[in-house]
Amino acid sequence: MNRRRALGSTLSVALVAAFGAGCAEEQPPGATNVVDPGSPAPRPTPTPSLPTAPLSGKPVAEEVAGRQAVVVPVRVTPGTSPVGLAEADVVYQEFAxxxxxxxxxxxxxxxxxxxxxxxxxxxxxxxxxxxxHPFVGYAGGPTGFLNQFAAAELKGVTPTQREGAFPSGQASTAALRAAAPKGGAAPTPVLDHATPGAPLASQGVAPAGKLTIAAPGHPTQTWAYDAASASWRGRVGKVTVSVASVVVLTMEYRTLTVRKPSPRSLPGANVYGSGAALVVSGPSSAKAQWSKPGQKLVCNVTDEGGFQVRPQPGPAWVIYAPKTAKVSVT
Incomplete structure (x- = not known):
């Protein structure tokens, strides 16, 4: 009796083992440690590309790219310490x-x-x-100049008209924006900026490290390239300014006669027409030509091959050099 029970128990264990082995799912050849991968990992969201500012060519927020430009004329003498020039996208310089x-x-x-x-x-x-089509903050002017300003359909404000836009006697660009009429549009680009790795011009590019402009009756202005910051630095009054490019446009100067409110004469650059140009940007220079037929047209700067000169993105300093000035680059 004990022997039959032992034999029965042995057969039961064998049948259970055989049954369990027969029910096990067979793995395909070579497969080991098969694990459920679960839900797929989310793909990273691509970083949205920012628009570029129309005047500097630098990436900016969309609301900044579409806003109106603000302009402020500034008077500088050798003993003046001007403020706010570092934030400007473009500065145009006339020898006064x-x-x-x-x-x-x-x-x-x-x-x-x-x-x-x-x-x-x-x-x-x-x-x-x-x-x-900017909004201008300025300190009045002779009657004839004010009439020209109105005829050009430009909008602006003076300290007398809106004292709050000129805290401490100096302009605030944010305050000027607040004073400007609604609906102002972004400005037209004035320079065709280079893409990464693109040369300054299609031909006539030369190494450059120093630019000098010697205009009669004025201290010689010197700009030097700083490789560490990839910028051109020059002295304006008693301060040093740093820009991505300097554009020198050689042109005729005329004597302007002011009658009201007090008679006087002063030099004025004739920015309409065409002439020789010199552009420095990065460690390079290029000879060029400029052309501006009228007020509502952009001043085009083209290289010797007839293509647009393409300076590096960033702030630019545009110098209206009289034909009597000596311009050199080394």
Whole structure:
């Protein structure tokens, strides 16, 4: 009896083992450690590309790229310490009377808490920025210049009209934007900026490390390339400014006669027409030609092959050099 029970138990264990082995799912040849992968990992969201600012060519937020430009004329003498120039996208320089410079500072991608000393409006401002349709903060001006400003359909404000836009006697670009009429449009690009690795020009490119402009009656202006910051640095009044490119446009200067409110004469750059140009950007220079037929047209700067010169993105300094000036680059 005990022997039959033992034999029965042995057979039962064998049958259970055989049955269990027969029910086990067979794995395909070579497969080991098969694991359920679960839900697939989410793919990373691509970083959205930012638009570029129309005047600097630098990436900016969409709301900044589409806003109106603000312009402030600035008067600089050898003993002046101007403020707010570092934030400008483009600065246009005219050689004015008594060793002074008349600057037209244009702000679009960045704001400056203080800009000054604020100068009167002059024909060079009107003819230069008319194509940009900006809002201008200026310190009045002679009757004839004010009439030209109105005829150009430009909008602006003076400290007398809106004191709050000129805190401490200097312009605030944010305050000027607040004073501007609604609906202002972004400016037209004035330079064709280079893409990474693109040369400054299609031909005639040469190494450059120093640029000098010697205009009669004015201290010689020197710009030097700083490789560490990939920028050109120059002295303006008592401060040093740093820009991505310097554009020198050689042109005729005329004597402007002012009658009201007080008679005087002053030099004025004739920014309409065409002439020779020199552009430095990065460690390179290129000879070029400039052409601006009228107020509402952009000043084109083309190389010896007839193609647009393409400076590096960033702030630019545009110098209106009289034909009597000596311009050299080494």
């Amino acid at each position: 009377e008594s060793e002074s410079l008349h600057l037209t500072a244009v702000y679009q991608s960045r704001d400056a808490a203080k800009v000054g000393p604020v100068a009167e409006i002059r024909p060079v401002d009107i003819r230069t920025v008319g194509v940009l």
